[in-house]
Amino acid sequence: MLIPASVSDYRLLAKRRLPRQLFDLVEGGAYEEITLAENRADILAVRLRQRVMRDVSNIDTTTTVLGEKLSLPVILAPIGACGMVARRAEAQGARAAEAFGVPFCLSTVSICSIEEVRQATTAPFWFQLYMMRDRGYVRALLERAQAAGCGTLVFTVDLAVLGSRYRDVRNGVSPTAPLAARIRTAFDMLRHLRWFFDVAIGGRPLLFGNITDAAPLARDLAHLKKWVDEQFDASVTWRDIEWVREIWKGPIVIKGILNGEDARAAADVGANAVVVSNHGGRQLDCAPSTISVLPRIAEAVGDRVEVLMDGGIRSGQDVAKAVALGARACLIGRAWVYGVAARGERGVTEVLDILRRELKVTLALLGVKKITELDRSAIESADSQDRLFARHHSD
Numbered sequence: 001m002l003i004p005a006s007v008s009d010y011r012l013l014a015k016r017r018l019p020r021q022l023f024d025l026v027e028g029g030a031y032e033e034i035t036l037a038e039n040r041a042d043i044l045a046v047r048l049r050q051r052v053m054r055d056v057s058n059i060d061t062t063t064t065v066l067g068e069k070l071s072l073p074v075i076l077a078p079i080g081a082c083g084m085v086a087r088r089a090e091a092q093g094a095r096a097a098e099a100f101g102v103p104f105c106l107s108t109v110s111i112c113s114i115e116e117v118r119q120a121t122t123a124p125f126w127f128q129l130y131m132m133r134d135r136g137y138v139r140a141l142l143e144r145a146q147a148a149g150c151g152t153l154v155f156t157v158d159l160a161v162l163g164s165r166y167r168d169v170r171n172g173v174s175p176t177a178p179l180a181a182r183i184r185t186a187f188d189m190l191r192h193l194r195w196f197f198d199v200a201i202g203g204r205p206l207l208f209g210n211i212t213d214a215a216p217l218a219r220d221l222a223h224l225k226k227w228v229d230e231q232f233d234a235s236v237t238w239r240d241i242e243w244v245r246e247i248w249k250g251p252i253v254i255k256g257i258l259n260g261e262d263a264r265a266a267a268d269v270g271a272n273a274v275v276v277s278n279h280g281g282r283q284l285d286c287a288p289s290t291i292s293v294l295p296r297i298a299e300a301v302g303d304r305v306e307v308l309m310d311g312g313i314r315s316g317q318d319v320a321k322a323v324a325l326g327a328r329a330c331l332i333g334r335a336w337v338y339g340v341a342a343r344g345e346r347g348v349t350e351v352l353d354i355l356r357r358e359l360k361v362t363l364a365l366l367g368v369k370k371i372t373e374l375d376r377s378a379i380e381s382a383d384s385q386d387r388l389f390a391r392h393h394s395d
C-alpha cells in the first residue's frame with residue numbers, strides 16, 4: 001500500500017482509483033502538452049538561495065488576498081466537472097478549504113450547484129465565471145452566487161474557445177468519437193468498481209449544478225464539450241468586464257493572463273486581481289509557462305492589482321518560488337483534484353497539510369520567517385535563472 005508523502009503520491013492514488021478517461025481528463029493538456037510540461041519544468045528549474053543562522057524557530061505562512069485572511073497563500077482553483085472524480089467533490093473541497101482557512105473557488109461548470117456548496121460551508125467561497133452568449137443567464141448566475149454569499153468573482157478569460165486535447169479525443173470524450181472508443185470507455189468505467197459505486201452511482205454526477213438548462217445535453221463529457229462550444233461566448237472583450245462590474249459588488253479577479261499588456265488592460269477595467277495562468281496548459285499550447293512570465297507581469301502592474309499565479313504547483317516549495325517571484329498567492333488545480341479523487345475531503349486536507357509543511361521547511365531553510373517577507377532575493381541570480389525570466393520580452 002502506498003503511504004502518500006507528497007502531492008505526487010496523491011496523483012498515483014488518484015490514477016489507480018479513476019477510470020482512464022477521467023484521469024486523463026484531469027491530467028491532460030492541449031495538443032502536444034508543451035505548455036503543460038513547461039509549467040512544471042520551469043518551476044523545477046528555479047534555484048533557491050539558502051540563508052543560514054537567522055532564527056527561523058517560528059514560521060508564519062499567513063497572508064491576505066483581496067483583504068481576506070489565508071492560513072497559507074493557496075486557493076483551490078475552479079475545476080469543471082470535478083464531481084466526476086469524487087462524490088460531490090466540490091462540496092468536499094470547499095469544506096476542506098474552509099477548515100484549513102484558504103479560499104475555495106467554484107467553477108461555472110461544477111457538478112455541485114452554488115447552493116449545494118453554500119449548504120456544505122459556512123464561510124463565503126469564490127465563484128468562477130465563463131461568459132456565455134445568453135447574458136440574462138449570466139446575470140442570473142451572478143445573482144445566485146451573490147445570494148449565496150460569494151464575495152470574490154473569478155472571471156476566466158482564456159477560454160474564448162475550448163482548447164483541443166488529444167487525450168480526450170482518444171478516450172472518446174468527444175461528440176465525434178467513434179462508437180468503439182465509447183464502448184471501451186464505458187467498460188473501463190465499470191472496471192473501476194470503487195469509483196463506479198461511490199461516485200457514478202452514489203454521487204450521481206450527471207447534471208451540472210449551475211447550468212440546469214444544459215441538463216439534457218450534459219449526459220456525458222462529450223456533450224459538455226458540445227454545450228461549451230455552443231454556449232460560451234467567443235466575442236467577449238474587456239467591455240464585458242465593465243458590464244460584469246455593474247452587477248458584481250465584490251472584488252473581481254481576471255484569470256488567464258500571460259503578459260503585462262493584458263494585465264494592465266485588466267487593471268484599466270477595474271479588476272482587483274489577475275491570475276497569471278495558462279489554464280494548466282489546457283488551452284493555447286506553446287504559450288509560455290506561468291512561472292517564466294510571472295516576474296514581468298508583477299512588475300508591469302505594480303500595486304494596481306494583486307497578482308496570483310497557477311500552473312504546475314505541486315509542492316510547498318513551488319508555492320515559495322511563485323511568491324518569491326511576485327505572486328501574492330497560488331491557485332492549485334490538479335493538486336487538490338488528486339487529493340479529492342484519492343480520499344475525498346480528507347485527501348484535500350492532507351494535500352493542503354503537505355503544502356503547508358513543505359512551505360514552512362522551505363521558508364526556514366531560506367532564512368525567511370514570514371511568507372509576506374519572501375521576495376526575489378530568495379532566488380539565485382545565476383545566469384541560468386536570468387535566462388529563464390528573460391525569455392519573454394514582449395512587454
Ligand SMILES: Cc1cc2nc3c(=O)[nH]c(=O)nc-3n(C[C@H](O)[C@H](O)[C@H](O)COP(=O)(O)O)c2cc1C
Nearest residue numbers: 026077078079080107156279280310311312333334
Ligand atoms: C480538470 C480541470 C478542469 C478545469 N476547469 C476549469 C474551470 O472550470 N474554470 C477555470 O477557470 N479553470 C479550470 N481549470 C484550470 C484551473 O482552474 C487551473 O488554472 C489549472 O488547473 C492550474 O494548473 P495546475 O492544475 O497545474 O495547478 C481546470 C483545470 C483542470 C485540470
